[in-house]
Amino acid sequence: MGIIVQKFGGTSVGSVEKIKNVAERVIEEKQRGHDVVVVVSAMGKTTDQLVVMANEISDYPNKREMDMLLATGEQVTISLLTMALLEKGYDAVSYTGWQAGMTTESVHGNARILKIDTERIERPLKEGKIVVVAGFQGITEDGEITTLGRGGSDTTAVALAAALKADKCDIYTDVTGVFTTDPRYIKGARKLQSISYDEMLELAQLGASVLHPRAVEYAKNYSVPLEVRSSTEREPGTIIEEEVSLEENLIVRGLAFEDQITRVTINGLSNSLTGLSDVFTTLAKHHINVDIIIQSFSDERTNLSFSIKSNDLKEAMEVLEKNKSLFPYEKIETESGLAKVSIVGSGMVSNPGVAAEMFAILSEEGIQIKMVSTSEIKVSTVIADSQMVHAVESLHETFGLSHSTVRA
Template identity: 50%
Template sequence: MSLIVQKFGGSSVANAERVFNVADIVTKTYAKGNDVIVVVSAQGDTTDDLIAKAHEINPNASRREMDMLLTTGEQISASLMAMAIEKLGYPVVSLLGWQAGFHTSTAYGSARIKRITPDRIKKELDKKNIIVVTGFQGINHYDDMTTLGRGGSDTSAVAIAAAMNADLCQIYTDVEGVFTADPRKIKNAKKLDVISYDEMLELASLGAQVLNNRSVEMAKRYGIELEVLSSMTKKPGTIVKEATKVEKMLISGVAKDEDVARVSIIGVPDRPGLAFKIFSKIGAKNINIDIILQSVGRNGTKDITFTVHRADLKETIAILDPYVELIGATSVVYDEDVAKVSIVGAGMETHSGTAASMFEALYAADINIHMISTSEIKISVLIDRADTDKAVAAIHNRFFGEGRDND
C-alpha cells in the first residue's frame, strides 16, 4: 500500500462532468489499496471571476480581504469533489487548508508555507477516508486565511507529500506531461518521459506553465518524486526526479516568457559601488532582476541594462527616475515589447556548441538578439516580442526537428 497525493488544477475540475472524471481517477487509485490525499484548485476561471467581483466593489481592497474572498474558490471545489466521491460510494472528507495544518507567513496574497501540522490528515487516513484538501491556502498566526499566490495549489500538494512522506505526488493538468515546447503552439513538440528537478525548475522559472517553480524547489529539497500527467487522457505522464547521468538529452525544452520588460540606465558614472546602489534600491521593493548587461566603460560612463517582470516595470521606473540624476546618470529608458526565449538541458554541461546552434537558428529566422544570459543548464535571449513564437519554433526545429540528433 502506498500514500499518493494527487493534485488537480482548475481545468480538471471545471464542471460537473470533469469533477466526476477526477472522482473516478481518485477512487480507482484508492480501490487499489492506496491511501489518497487530493488537492484541488478553484474551478476553471473562478479565481479570475472573484477578482473581477472584488474590483466591482472596491478596486483597492486590502490584501487580507482579497484572501478571504479568493479562498472560497478552492472551498467550493473541495466540497463538490467530496460530494462526487461520496456519490460513488467511497469514504471521504474535505478539509480547508487550515484544517489540514497549513501554517503560513503573513504576506497576504503571496504567503509562504512555514510548517504543516498534519494531525487531522493522519486521523482521517486512520479512518480510511479519502481526504480532499483545498490548495492555494493556509492560515497565519493572526488566524487569518492566506493565499499562496498563483500556482500555489502545486506547492500545497508537494508540501503535503513532504509532510506525510508520500510515495508519489501526481500533478494532473490539461496536458499529458512536460513537453519540449508548448504542444499547443509547436506541433512536433515531444513529451519527456523523465526530467530532472533542475531542468524542470529552470523551465518553470522561464515561462513553462506546467508546474509552479516553488513546488519544484520544494520537491527537490525533500526528494519528492513528481509525475505530471493529464486528467483527460489518463496516459502515463512525465516523471520529475533527481538527475541521472545516463542518456542525458542535450536539450530538454524551449520556453518563452512574454511578461518581461527591459530597463536601461544610460550614462552611469564609471566608479565603484553605483551598480550596488542601483540594484539595492530595486531589491528593497522586492522586485526581481533577471538578465543584467553592463557595457564597457567609455568616456567615464557605462550603461546598465536589465530585465524585470512587466508588472514591476512601472514601480521600477518610479524608483529609478529620481535616483538617476542623484548618481549623475543621463537617463532611464525602457522597452515593454520584448520577450525572453530560453533553452534548458542538463546535457549542455558536457556538449560544446549549444549556444552557437541556438544563435544560428535565430539568425536563420532573421531574429535579432538584444541580450544573452547563460548558466550550466540554460541559455536565455531577449528578443522583440513580435518574434517570440517564430523564435521558439526555429530553436525547437534546430534541436528537435526531423533528422536532428539531440543526444
C-alpha cells in the same frame, strides 16, 4: 502501499460534472491501495470572477482582503469534491489551508510556506479516509489568511507530499505531460517520458506553464517524485525525478518561451558598493520579479539592464523613482514588446558549444539578440516578441527535438 498526493487544477474541477470525474480518478488511486491526499484549485473561472467583483470596488483592492476573497474559491471545490467522494461510498474529509496546518510567511498575494503541521491530515488518513485539501492558501502565525500566488496549488501539493513523505505527487492537468516546447504554438513539440528537476525548473521558470517553479524547487529539495499527467486521458505522463534515463539524454531537452517582457535600463548608476544590491532589494521588497540582469561599468558610473514582466513595469518605475535618493542615477530607459526564448538541457554542462550554436541559428534567421543569460543547463535570449514563434520553431528543429529521438 504509501501515500499518494494528487493535484487537480482549475480546469479539471471546472464544473460539478468535472468534479465527479475527478472523484473517479481519486477513487482509482484509492482502490490501488494507497492513502490518498487530494489538493484542488478553485473551479474554472471562479478566481477570475472574484477578481472582477473586487475590481468593481477598487482599482487596487487591498491585498489582505483579496486573499480573504480568493481563498473562498478552493474552499468551494474541496467541499464539493468531498461530497462527491462520500456520495460514491468513500469516506473523505476536506480541509482549508489553515485547517491543514499550512503556515506561510506574512505576505499577502504571494506568500511562501514556512511549515506544515500534518497531524490534522494524518489522523483521517490512518482511519482510511481520503483527505481533500484546499490548494493555493495558508495561514500566518497571526491567523491571517494568505494565498501562495500563481500556481500555488502545485506548491501546496508538493509541500504536502514532502511533509507527509508521500511516495509520489501526481499533478493532473489539461496536457498529457511535459513537452519539448509548448505544443499549442509549435507543431513538432513532443512529450518527454522523463526530465530532471533542474531541467524542469529551468523550463518552469522560463514560462512553460505546466508546473509552477516553486513546486519543482520544493520537489527537488525534498526528493518528491512528480508526475505531470492528464486529468482526462489515462496515458502515462512525464516523470520528474533526479536521474533521467540515458537514452533520452539529449543535449537540449526542452525549449521555453514567453512574451510580455520589458527591458529596463538604468543609466549612470553611481558606482557605490551597495548600489546594485539596493536596486534589487528595493524591487524585491515590492515583489517585482527581476529576471535577466546585465551590468556594464564605465569609469565612474554603471549601466544596469534587467528584464521584468511587462505588467510589472508601472509599479517598477514608481518604486525606482521613489527610491532615487537611495541609488542615484541619471535616467531610465525601457523597451517593451520583447520575448524570452530559452533552451534547457543538463547535457549542456559538458558541451560548451551549445550557446554558440543557438546564437548562430538565431543569427541565420535574422533575429537580433537583445539580452543573454546562461546557467549550467540553460541559455536564454531576449528578442522581439514578433519573432518569438519563428525562433522557437528553428531552434526546436535544429536541436533535434522534433524527431523520434524523444519518445512520445
